[in-house]
Amino acid sequence: MVQPRHPSLISAALFSSSPPPSSGVSLKHQHGRLVLEVPLPSRNEKCLFFLRPMLMTVGDLIADLQREDSGATAFLLSTDGQHVANMTLLDTLLEKDFQLVINNEVYRVSAPEKVVTSSEHARNLEDMKHVVHLLHTALHLPxxxxxxxxxxxxxxxxxxxxxxxxxxxxxxxxxxxxxxxxxxxxxxxxxxxxxxxxxxxxxxxxxxxxxxxxxxxxxxxxxxxxxxxxxxxxxxxxxxxxxxxxxxxxxxxxxxxxxxxxxxxxxxxxxxxxxxxxxxxxxxxxxxxxxxxxxxxxxx
Known part of the structure; x- marks a missing residue:
């Protein structure tokens, strides 16, 4: 038996016994927006979720999934099996690949392709992201x-x-x-x-x-x-x-x-x-x- 004082061993045992990640979830740009296509278990169909990486967090994405399918239990993992906090911004999450777990079904999600821009444009884009995040924090009190x-x-x-x-x-x-x-x-x-x-x-x-x-x-x-x-x-x-x-x-x-x-x-x-x-x-x-x-x- 594995002792409770070793949570990392428990996690490893659970994920080793779970099925390998499937590729039923896609993340791509569509109509100038970032779209996440997810299969909903209760409805047996795929649903599109339009993301706002600079304004949404992981908790917002999970809430949207559960609001669309009340029977779904979802959470996000990194590629090495670590849980992703709900307060993490999607803009930070989408820099690397991650895993989406819905009702014990693991889906591997690849990070979207980044548009190659000049260094000056990239700096302006980062400044704009920071300003938008500050405005969102100031205008929408938690x-x-x-x-x-x-x-x-x-x-x-x-x-x-x-x-x-x-x-x-x-x-x-x-x-x-x-x-x-x-x-x-x-x-x-x-x-x-x-x-x-x-x-x-x-x-x-x-x-x-x-x-x-x-x-x-x-x-x-x-x-x-x-x-x-x-x-x-x-x-x-x-x-x-x-x-x-x-x-x-x-x-x-x-x-x-x-x-x-x-x-x-x-x-x-x-x-x-x-x-x-x-x-x-x-x-x-x-x-x-x-x-x-x-x-x-x-x-x-």
């Missing part, structure tokens, strides 16, 4: 894209529902952190004002400048040491906007820990929502699906 759009809309709605309570909590935490940051800045301003007033009072009313000059020197030196310590601890210069932002984040994360607000979860949901919106925008404009992201982003 069903799986519509299904994907529906799934993306459902995913976006789910993400927004999860984000709604987090957005409210984030707004409250941001408001509290902004208030505490402003209060810390005004407290620092008040302390500096008190310090300046105390130094002036001690200089003009209690002591003289000769006494207060060393005091002010050491106060300035201590302030420089404090600024340098801030740089060592934070690896940032003591710039007032940066200090304000750092203090805001400190109060925000402190409040988030108290309220059990997950910043990582919030950021992850925001990234997912942005990605879903970008995917939906691409699906609405199918001619941009194959463009790089930087070429389709809206300019500010």
């Amino acid at each position: 069903e799986h894209q519509l299904l994907q759009e529906r799934q993306l809309l459902e995913r976006m709605d789910t993400i927004k529902q999860e984000l709604s309570p987090l957005e409210k909590m984030k707004a409250q935490l941001s408001q509290t952190a902004e208030f505490q940051t402003s209060r810390a800045l005004w407290t620092g301003m008040a302390l500096l004002s008190v310090q300046g007033g105390a130094l002036g009072w001690l200089t003009w009313w209690v002591y003289s400048w000769d006494v207060m000059e060393p005091v002010t020197y050491f106060i300035t030196y201590a302030t420089s040491m404090a600024a340098f310590s801030y740089y060592i601890l934070t690896k940032q210069d003591y710039v007032y906007p940066d200090v304000k932002d750092r203090q805001f984040l400190r109060y925000f994360y402190k409040g988030a820990r108290k309220k059990q607000f997950s910043v990582q979860k919030y950021n992850k949901l925001k990234d997912e929502l942005k990605q879903v919106e970008e995917d939906l925008r691409r699906l609405k404009y199918p001619n941009q699906l194959q463009l790089p992201l930087e070429q389709i982003q809206q300019k500010p």
Whole structure:
């Protein structure tokens, strides 16, 4: 017995026991079109199928065969017995010979003769094929894209529902952190004002400048040491906007820990929502699906 883990051996055994391919199928040019003549088993007659190699796939050809003869089970094989995927374009398939299997009856199909053309005409023909394929992809949206759009809309709605309570909590935490940051800045301003007033009072009313000059020197030196310590601890210069932002984040994360607000979860949901919106925008404009992201982003 052949073990199931060797599908290639099974395929070889099946095809070795099957009858050799017959030549009942013909593929030729007729009236400027490529025509496939196939015998249908249920109708006991041959039927002509006009092919569009640049627009049709293997799955389209099999669907046409089964639509014409509901009792027919068909699939395509390469000359070495390998299955041909349904998404393969007929234009690619017709470059080599292949086999058509209908209800266990194997038919060998020869590739059609190619018209000899100049190299420039061949390049123009290939460019035209590429343009036609892109237009077909852009103008005929597959069903799986519509299904994907529906799934993306459902995913976006789910993400927004999860984000709604987090957005409210984030707004409250941001408001509290902004208030505490402003209060810390005004407290620092008040302390500096008190310090300046105390130094002036001690200089003009209690002591003289000769006494207060060393005091002010050491106060300035201590302030420089404090600024340098801030740089060592934070690896940032003591710039007032940066200090304000750092203090805001400190109060925000402190409040988030108290309220059990997950910043990582919030950021992850925001990234997912942005990605879903970008995917939906691409699906609405199918001619941009194959463009790089930087070429389709809206300019500010």
